Amino acid sequence: MTSRRLPAHVVRHGDLKAFAAGHEFRVVAPSLDDHAVLLRGEFRRERLRSGLILHTADTTDLYDLETCSVQEAGLTLSLFLDGGVTIWQGDRAFQMGRTTGDHGAIEAVMISRAQRETFRRQSMRGTHVRKVNITVLPHWLEESGLDAVADHRHAHAFSRTHLAAVRWRSSPRLLSLAEQMLAPPAFAPMLRKLYCESRAIDLITEALQVVAQSDQETDTPLRPRDLQRVRAVRDFIEAHLDDAVTLAALARHAGMSVSSLQRVFRAAQGTTVVDYVRSRKLRRAREALERDGLSVNEVAFLAGYASPANFATAFKRAFGVPPRNFRARV
Structure with missing residues (x-):
């Protein structure tokens, strides 16, 4: 070649x-x-x-x-x-x-x-x-x-x-x-x-x-059953992004303990369950800014943040630009 x-x-x-x-x-x-x-x-x-x-x-x-x-x-x-x-x-x-x-x-x-x-x-x-x-x-x-x-x-x-x-x-x-x-x-x-x-x-x-x-x-792969459980948890999170889903609820849905869920999820996804949920909500907020033209306060609520200031800090940490600046350039 x-x-x-x-x-x-x-x-x-x-x-x-x-x-x-x-x-x-x-x-x-x-x-x-x-x-x-x-x-x-x-x-x-x-x-x-x-x-x-x-x-x-x-x-x-x-x-x-x-x-x-x-x-x-x-x-x-x-x-x-x-x-x-x-x-x-x-x-x-x-x-x-x-x-x-x-x-x-x-x-x-x-x-x-x-x-x-x-x-x-x-x-x-x-x-x-x-x-x-x-x-x-x-x-x-x-x-x-x-x-x-x-x-x-x-x-x-x-x-x-x-x-x-x-x-x-x-x-x-x-x-x-x-x-x-x-x-x-x-x-x-x-x-x-x-x-x-x-x-x-x-x-x-x-x-x-x-x-x-x-x-x-060495980081070894998970069993097929564990990967199926992680996929089920991801699907559940995606279907309930508007809800305050707890680790206990996710563990029950996957049929495993909280500690096992945290270990298996991190091994499969390279991140914690909490960080994964936060990332998905922030990405959805970014999409709303870009596609729907919502205000910063509205997307902060959509992402589950009571404080727009805290949302702005998390958004900038994730995407490198404040949400207000991002909305202005869309």
């Missing part, structure tokens, strides 16, 4: 479809034609060598966007240097990168897919993302000597556990390598490819070392 760099500064719906050819890519929402500009910035995908794939992005979302595709079996290392999105692999949610206002440490995430799996991505308009993804296909691991990794049995077991994941605080070296891959020197194509390949191998080597040493902390 040759390098694909989409046109600088503009990424259209049709560009993304061509970029993800063979991966059953589609935009779930909103409904847009192929000429619609979805992102502004730089977007690149490149097969560095057989089984080693690099994807970099320095883009800003122009829509509240949800996309869906299918990913092959393999390991994917993700480093979000700026911004963040929510992704789903199958029924399992992962928060990638940092949310607006979060100035904590940058985390690296490694996710294992033991089989083909659906991939969904949700992001909000105005989100600026700078990221490096490296995907390693199974035959690359076999041919590249996974045995050379210290305590390789743990890393090998991780690579064969579907939707296992591990995250850790990125080292300064990891961040430096990612920055170099986002802005490689203006070498001739072959030299630039070798430059990125050497850094990708360094990144994967460090990631596999972390996986090998973090066996007891």
